[in-house]
Amino acid sequence: MQVATDTRERIIAAAKTRFHSRSYADVGIKEICDSAEIQKGSFYHFFPSKRDLMLAVIEDFAHEWADGFVAEAFDPALPPMERLEYMIDAAYFWQKSVKEVHGRMSGCLFGNLALELSTQDEILRAKLMAVFNQAKTRFQEALDEAVAIGAIEPLDSELTAEAMLAYLEGMILLAKAQNNPEVLYRLGPAIQSIRIEKAGH
Numbered sequence: 426m427q428v429a430t431d432t433r434e435r436i437i438a439a440a441k442t443r444f445h446s447r448s449y450a451d452v453g454i455k456e457i458c459d460s461a462e463i464q465k466g467s468f469y470h471f472f473p474s475k476r477d478l479m480l481a482v483i484e485d486f487a488h489e490w491a492d493g494f495v496a497e498a499f500d501p502a503l504p505p506m507e508r509l510e511y512m513i514d515a516a517y518f519w520q521k522s523v524k525e526v527h528g529r530m531s532g533c534l535f536g537n538l539a540l541e542l543s544t545q546d547e548i549l550r551a552k553l554m555a556v557f558n559q560a561k562t563r564f565q566e567a568l569d570e571a572v573a574i575g576a577i578e579p580l581d582s583e584l585t586a587e588a589m590l591a592y593l594e595g596m597i598l599l600a601k602a603q604n605n606p607e608v609l610y611r612l613g614p615a616i617q618s619i620r621i622e623k624a625g626h
Contacts, residue, residue, distance in 0.1 A: 433471045435461040441482050445534045446527065449479060449541055479538075480552055486534050487556045494519060499563045505571040506617060509564070509589070513613035516597065521606040532601035536594045561586045577620075584621040592616050 439460035443452040454475055458468050472478040494515035499508045524530050531537075535556050543550045564586035571577045593616065600608035 432461070432463060432467055436463065436468060436471060436478065437481055437485050440478055441486060441534075444479065444482055445486075445531050445537070449475075449538060454478075476546065476549065479549060483535070483538070483549075483552050483556065487559070491559065495560070495563065499567060504576070505567040505574070506576055508567045509617055510614075512593070513609060513616060516593065517606055517609040517613065520597065520600060520609060524604070524606055529604050530601045530606060533594060533597045536598060540598075557590060561590050564589045579623065581621045581623045585619060588619050588621055589616050592619060 436457060439457045440452065443457065443460075454465065454468060457478070458465055461468075468478075472481065495512070498512040498515050500511075503511060520530050520532075535553055538549065539553050539557075543553070561583075565582045568577070568580065568582040568585055572579050572582065596609050596612050599612075600606055
């Protein structure tokens, strides 16, 4: 059982780094098998298709993301609006470290895949949207708490959270296009200025 688990994890690890640094279309199953040091038969034992592997990669990366710097950024012990600052800082330092190691920014895996696949594969699009919705919930919970304690004026927390997530993803995309993580550092503070009022206000 442990051997099977290790093999599956090797496949995901080999795929994750390649899908993130390049693209879904550019990475082939043979390359992944060679990197994981397995035969194609072993690959198809765990993943009936490349799409199934991609779903597993998204799931693995989402857990890593949620349990890592996102969990730290949205620590309930932090004041709610400070969590937004922490999130921007975490994204900045992560992208900066990737560039220092590889010479270029990799951007956001979920954003990269959404741009590449959303109009091509409905199952992968839905999986990516689930990840984005989880992220939006983190923003919304922080905003609701900020309103409850009087740190900010009442607003439409769901739409504002969605706009903040869009702003974050847009910044990462722009920074990747410029291969310059400093874009996040310069533009990041503006995320706290995003406000969408409730209808009727």
